[in-house]
Amino acid sequence: MERFKVGILGGGPGGYVCALRAAQLGLSVVLVEGERLGGTCLNRGCIPTKALVKSAEVWRELKHAEEFGISLGDKSFDFEKIMSRKDRVVNTLVGGIEQLVKAGKIQVIKGWGEVKEPGKIEVETESGRVSVEVDELVLATGSVPARLPIPGSDYPGVVTSDEILEMKTLPERLVIIGGGVIGLEFASIYQEFGVKVTVVEMLPALLANIDEEIPKRLTPLLKRSGMEIMTKTMVKEIKQGEGGGLLVVVEDAKGIKEIPADQVLLSTGRKPYLRGVDVEALGLKTERGAVLVNPQMQTSVPKVYAIGDVTGGMMLAHVASMQGMVAAEHIAGHPVEMRYRAIPSAIFTYPEIATVGETEQAIKTSGRSYKVSKFPFSANGKALALGETIGLVKILADEQGTVLGASIMGPQASSLIQELVLAVEKGLKGDELARTIHAHPTLPEAVMEAAHGILEKPLHLA
Numbered sequence: 293m294e295r296f297k298v299g300i301l302g303g304g305p306g307g308y309v310c311a312l313r314a315a316q317l318g319l320s321v322v323l324v325e326g327e328r329l330g331g332t333c334l335n336r337g338c339i340p341t342k343a344l345v346k347s348a349e350v351w352r353e354l355k356h357a358e359e360f361g362i363s364l365g366d367k368s369f370d371f372e373k374i375m376s377r378k379d380r381v382v383n384t385l386v387g388g389i390e391q392l393v394k395a396g397k398i399q400v401i402k403g404w405g406e407v408k409e410p411g412k413i414e415v416e417t418e419s420g421r422v423s424v425e426v427d428e429l430v431l432a433t434g435s436v437p438a439r440l441p442i443p444g445s446d447y448p449g450v451v452t453s454d455e456i457l458e459m460k461t462l463p464e465r466l467v468i469i470g471g472g473v474i475g476l477e478f479a480s481i482y483q484e485f486g487v488k489v490t491v492v493e494m495l496p497a498l499l500a501n502i503d504e505e506i507p508k509r510l511t512p513l514l515k516r517s518g519m520e521i522m523t524k525t526m527v528k529e530i531k532q533g534e535g536g537g538l539l540v541v542v543e544d545a546k547g548i549k550e551i552p553a554d555q556v557l558l559s560t561g562r563k564p565y566l567r568g569v570d571v572e573a574l575g576l577k578t579e580r581g582a583v584l585v586n587p588q589m590q591t592s593v594p595k596v597y598a599i600g601d602v603t604g605g606m607m608l609a610h611v612a613s614m615q616g617m618v619a620a621e622h623i624a625g626h627p628v629e630m631r632y633r634a635i636p637s638a639i640f641t642y643p644e645i646a647t648v649g650e651t652e653q654a655i656k657t658s659g660r661s662y663k664v665s666k667f668p669f670s671a672n673g674k675a676l677a678l679g680e681t682i683g684l685v686k687i688l689a690d691e692q693g694t695v696l697g698a699s700i701m702g703p704q705a706s707s708l709i710q711e712l713v714l715a716v717e718k719g720l721k722g723d724e725l726a727r728t729i730h731a732h733p734t735l736p737e738a739v740m741e742a743a744h745g746i747l748e749k750p751l752h753l754a
């Protein structure tokens with residue numbers, strides 16, 4: 293039986309990054325993956341959705357071309373070609389990861405792995421069962437969509453993000469159950485392509501967990517674009533309507549209502565996936581299905597680490613990858629630990645949203661005094677030139693001006709947030725950001741202006 297220093301179960305952004313880092317550090321690595329390398333993120337998550345977000349953006353810009361003085365003849369899109377482009381983007385990236393893993397001399401075993409004891413992985417491959425011995429095991433098995441037990445959710449036409457990404461045609465009417473990040477990203481994409489989108493959310497607001505001001509500002513914008521948003525609304529069941537469609541039965545304060553749909557997207561969160569992992573035999577401690585870990589990503593069982601979505605918490609690709617780095621480095625003997633203070637979160641709606649650090653409601657609840665500064669994109673020259681003036685940069689700081697958190701809604705929010713991630717991570721003060729020269733005319737100047745406003749005032753705002 294072959295023996296490796298590190299054995300990783302699952303080749304998503306947690307597992308493959310862990311493998312690459314461990315190999316860089318000179319450790320022998322075996323990586324077991326049941327499907328394609330890249331996991332949810334590359335194959336069914338971050339990357340395919342962002343390829344679709346880009347197609348939606350191109351279509352939006354074409355629709356608004358006249359505003360920029362450009363006249364076009366007949367405009368149209370071909371959804372099948374949009375989906376083919378998405379597949380090409382995914383295939384290119386997966387191919388790239390395969391090359392990287394090969395170059396790192398990482399042994400990849402294709403097949404579903406099983407773990408019953410810490411030092412051994414058994415894999416069901418196309419050519420039979422294979423066993424490998426490992427000194428250190430890393431569980432990186434990810435997550436799957438959580439399907440709520442809604443009656444009728446097994447009807448054809450009721451899909452999760454996994455299936456909707458495989459559709460070649462657009463429905464006329466899409467009901468999205470769940471107003472979280474994944475639901476709203478699909479809502480924005482489908483809305484742009486002319487689908488009648490209804491979002492049903494049980495909670496009082498969309499996008500729970502982020503700064504409350506952002507969903508308050510986003511919701512009317514989505515409604516203005518034609519989307520129907522129903523908050524404080526419970527889905528009771530899904531029925532088959534006459535003539536082949538679906539009816540989503542919902543209840544709010546006003547009573548019961550039936551929403552007709554051709555497709556229903558269940559986006560009610562994700563749950564850790566422990567396929568092939570014998571939790572009991574290993575003696576793994578879990579909480580609500582997630583594997584418990586310490587800051588070095590060690591589980592309750594010696595020589596067993598867990599990283600990424602399977603550990604619950606913030607289910608984000610970049611968190612999984614950093615956890616993978618930490619696990620690999622800890623195995624190699626480095627004194628490392630995972631820090632969660634400055635984790636960016638990007639939401640690819642239109643307008644785009646990104647956040648980091650503490651929210652205003654959390655700071656308020658804790659009773660600490662704080663400063664808040666906001667700068668609107670309508671006062672930023674580059675945003676005006678881009679025709680993207682909706683939204684703002686909001687920065688929260690303590691009394692001394694140290695940045696505690698930030699939210700951005702507007703153009704390129706997901707890229708702009710990085711300056712504020714660095715600020716939160718390094719405990720920078722607002723004036724350190726404000727006195728760093730920012731190129732003109734650029735969107736980051738909006739961050740600089742908001743930073744000016746922490747202890748003084750933005751310059752370009754009356």
Ligand SMILES: Cc1cc2nc3c(=O)[nH]c(=O)nc-3n(C[C@H](O)[C@H](O)[C@H](O)COP(=O)(O)OP(=O)(O)OC[C@H]3O[C@@H](n4cnc5c(N)ncnc54)[C@H](O)[C@@H]3O)c2cc1C
Binds near residue numbers: 305611
């Ligand atoms: C629609 C959607 C959009 C998203 N967009 C973003 C985004 O924009 N940004 C972001 O940061 N995050 C996004 N995410 C979340 C992101 O995809 C996950 O956080 C990330 O993929 C988690 O990485 P992971 O390595 O922990 O698990 P996964 O990516 O789920 O990978 C786990 C891998 O393990 C394999 N596996 C499981 N069990 C076994 C076994 N027994 N044997 C062999 N292989 C096994 C699986 O096949 C899978 O490939 C999105 C998710 C979805 C669904």
